[in-house]
Amino acid sequence: MNTLSAPAMEKGARMDADLYDVARAHRPFRPGRLLLWVVVLAVAANFAYIVANNPNFGWPVVATYFFDPTVIRGLYVTLGLTVVAMAIGVALGLLLAIARMSRDRLASSISGLFIWFFRGTPLLVQLIFWYNLSTLFPEISIGIPFGPTFASWNTNDLISPVTAAIVGLALNEAAYMAEIIRGGLLSVDKGQSETAEAFGMTRARALRRIIIPQAMRSIVPPTGNQLISMIKATSLVSVIAMADLLYSVQSIYNRTFEVMPMLLVAVLWYLLITSILNVGQGAIERHYNRGERDAAVRKDDAAEKAVQQEDAR
Amino acid sequence: MTMSSIDQAPLVRARNVHKSFHHVEVLKGIDLDVKAGEVVVVLGPSGSGKSTFLRCINRLETIDKGSIFVDGGQIGYQLKNDKLQPLSNRAIAAQRSRIGMVFQQFNLYPHMTVLQNVIEAPIGVHGRNRDEAIAEARELLAKVGMSHKVSAYPRQLSGGQQQRVAIARALAIRPTLMLFDEPTSALDPELVGEVLTTMRSLADQGLTMIVVTHEIGFAREAADRVVFMDGGRVVEEGPPEAVLENPQHPRTRSFLSRFI
Numbered sequence: 001m002n003t004l005s006a007p008a009m010e011k012g013a014r015m016d017a018d019l020y021d022v023a024r025a026h027r028p029f030r031p032g033r034l035l036l037w038v039v040v041l042a043v044a045a046n047f048a049y050i051v052a053n054n055p056n057f058g059w060p061v062v063a064t065y066f067f068d069p070t071v072i073r074g075l076y077v078t079l080g081l082t083v084v085a086m087a088i089g090v091a092l093g094l095l096l097a098i099a100r101m102s103r104d105r106l107a108s109s110i111s112g113l114f115i116w117f118f119r120g121t122p123l124l125v126q127l128i129f130w131y132n133l134s135t136l137f138p139e140i141s142i143g144i145p146f147g148p149t150f151a152s153w154n155t156n157d158l159i160s161p162v163t164a165a166i167v168g169l170a171l172n173e174a175a176y177m178a179e180i181i182r183g184g185l186l187s188v189d190k191g192q193s194e195t196a197e198a199f200g201m202t203r204a205r206a207l208r209r210i211i212i213p214q215a216m217r218s219i220v221p222p223t224g225n226q227l228i229s230m231i232k233a234t235s236l237v238s239v240i241a242m243a244d245l246l247y248s249v250q251s252i253y254n255r256t257f258e259v260m261p262m263l264l265v266a267v268l269w270y271l272l273i274t275s276i277l278n279v280g281q282g283a284i285e286r287h288y289n290r291g292e293r294d295a296a297v298r299k300d301d302a303a304e305k306a307v308q309q310e311d312a313r
Numbered sequence: 314m315t316m317s318s319i320d321q322a323p324l325v326r327a328r329n330v331h332k333s334f335h336h337v338e339v340l341k342g343i344d345l346d347v348k349a350g351e352v353v354v355v356l357g358p359s360g361s362g363k364s365t366f367l368r369c370i371n372r373l374e375t376i377d378k379g380s381i382f383v384d385g386g387q388i389g390y391q392l393k394n395d396k397l398q399p400l401s402n403r404a405i406a407a408q409r410s411r412i413g414m415v416f417q418q419f420n421l422y423p424h425m426t427v428l429q430n431v432i433e434a435p436i437g438v439h440g441r442n443r444d445e446a447i448a449e450a451r452e453l454l455a456k457v458g459m460s461h462k463v464s465a466y467p468r469q470l471s472g473g474q475q476q477r478v479a480i481a482r483a484l485a486i487r488p489t490l491m492l493f494d495e496p497t498s499a500l501d502p503e504l505v506g507e508v509l510t511t512m513r514s515l516a517d518q519g520l521t522m523i524v525v526t527h528e529i530g531f532a533r534e535a536a537d538r539v540v541f542m543d544g545g546r547v548v549e550e551g552p553p554e555a556v557l558e559n560p561q562h563p564r565t566r567s568f569l570s571r572f573i
């Protein structure tokens with residue numbers, strides 16, 4: 001033990017400082033590590049080879065149907081539903097989060113009730129509920145509570161599969177986004193909103209200019225999660241006869257019985273979209289990380305340009 | 314001279330200000346007048362209520378009893394047909410817009426550069442022209458010795474530099490009154506001097522300032538008047554030489570004895 005723990009300098013080793021300069025330190029070569037790499041790569045290559053050469057995967061079928069018009073139409077439906085439902089979900093979620101945090105009891109209660117209901121029931125049930133709204137309320141009308149009505153519509157005319165899908169996905173998403181955004185707003189130092197207030201900013205301006213930009217750092221990563229799970233959640237709309245990506249490949253393999261290859265088509269498209277989104281998320285996170293100690297100084301803002309102009313003179 | 318007492322209403326007038334936090338009374342009836350151009354330093358032990366009182370002046374804290382007037386307007390309330398009503402949030406924001414504040418923890422906006430920090434309120438709250446605001450911000454940053462850091466982010470600056478930027482940011486709204494809430498308490502000892510020097514030059518230029526601090530030296534050199542608070546009350550006030558060199562109240566004496 002003693003010989004191991006005794007400092008090298010005490011053992012009469014060379015005393016020159018250069019010997020102990022950490023700048024010249026480097027990790028010793030570890031053959032075990034190299035071996036592990038070789039083994040893992042070999043297993044991975046072998047697995048890839050097996051998958052590529054296994055006729056049961058039906059790669060030629062995958063290639064044939066990858067850009068099939070039915071698949072592409074389904075892809076558009078999936079992407080469209082995701083974008084619209086997510087946009088409404090984020091906007092409504094922001095309003096709900098602000099209402100939930102407000103000192104106004106009415107606003108925070110309504111928001112709390114909304115979040116409680118839409119997080120507490122299965123999305124599948126919500127979609128079916130919206131689609132079959134007419135069985136509960138055959139007519140929808142605007143008027144004074146318990147009083148006269150001004151206008152009314154047949155529910156079946158209002159609620160098509162598309163509107164039911166958008167409303168169902170968006171309201172559910174809003175409930176989750178509300179809690180994500182509320183968490184982000186709470187993560188900002190209380191001194192920031194106090195400072196904004198002290199400088200005479202209105203609550204709306206303080207949120208927009210000071211609080212939300214700082215909250216984005218903790219809002220973006222879970223929102224990326226939500227977006228990705230939304231892409232896959234859109235496959236639930238097949239129950240209300242919406243032809244999304246998954247529904248489209250199912251309709252093809254119901255005809256051709258090529259189940260696995262067609263599912264692979266859907267899986268590859270889902271992975272492709274998710275990969276693109278991951279890249280986008282990384283860029284957004286870097287943007288909101290500016291001002292952090294280790295973040296690169298942003299070069300594109302007006303202040304920076306002004307300084308450079310000044311220096312050039 | 315005979316007229317001055319009549320036509321020179323105080324810029325800040327606090328009367329019988331009471332404030333409680335969860336049944337603990339922090340302010341027990343504060344009366345204070347501050348004339349335009351006056352520099353008032355508020356001293357007192359921790360928990361004496363001096364920071365709370367400062368925060369009541371721009372309504373970061375509401376008060377339970379009494380009244381506070383700044384520049385002729387009552388903070389947070391208005392009289393309508395002899396009934397006193399709370400002001401709307403918008404009206405309160407307008408009242409605050411000419412009161413500059415410097416915080417103990419600086420509270421710069423971390424996602425904005427130094428220059429963006431300074432121009433935010435002039436452009437966003439006061440509707441100033443952007444180029445004009447930038448030009449004025451540069452002058453102010455030069456005044457506090459921060460010209461070389463206009464495009465740095467707050468986290469890249471030392472505490473003393475951040476606080477000097479915070480002072481420039483407060484000056485950028487062209488304040489009629491400046492509030493300093495323990496501006497040097499969060500600084501390393503060697504950085505206190507640069508902030509106090511900046512504040513002293515503002516005092517010399519005739520800015521109306523209320524400064525809550527533990528810096529007795531600053532009080533001695535820059536204050537027109539020293540207010541000593543203890544236990545939620547003003548215990549003693551007067552010119553610095555009187556309060557600091559010859560304190561009358563035993564609480565003031567025991568507090569000051571710790572600094573000698």
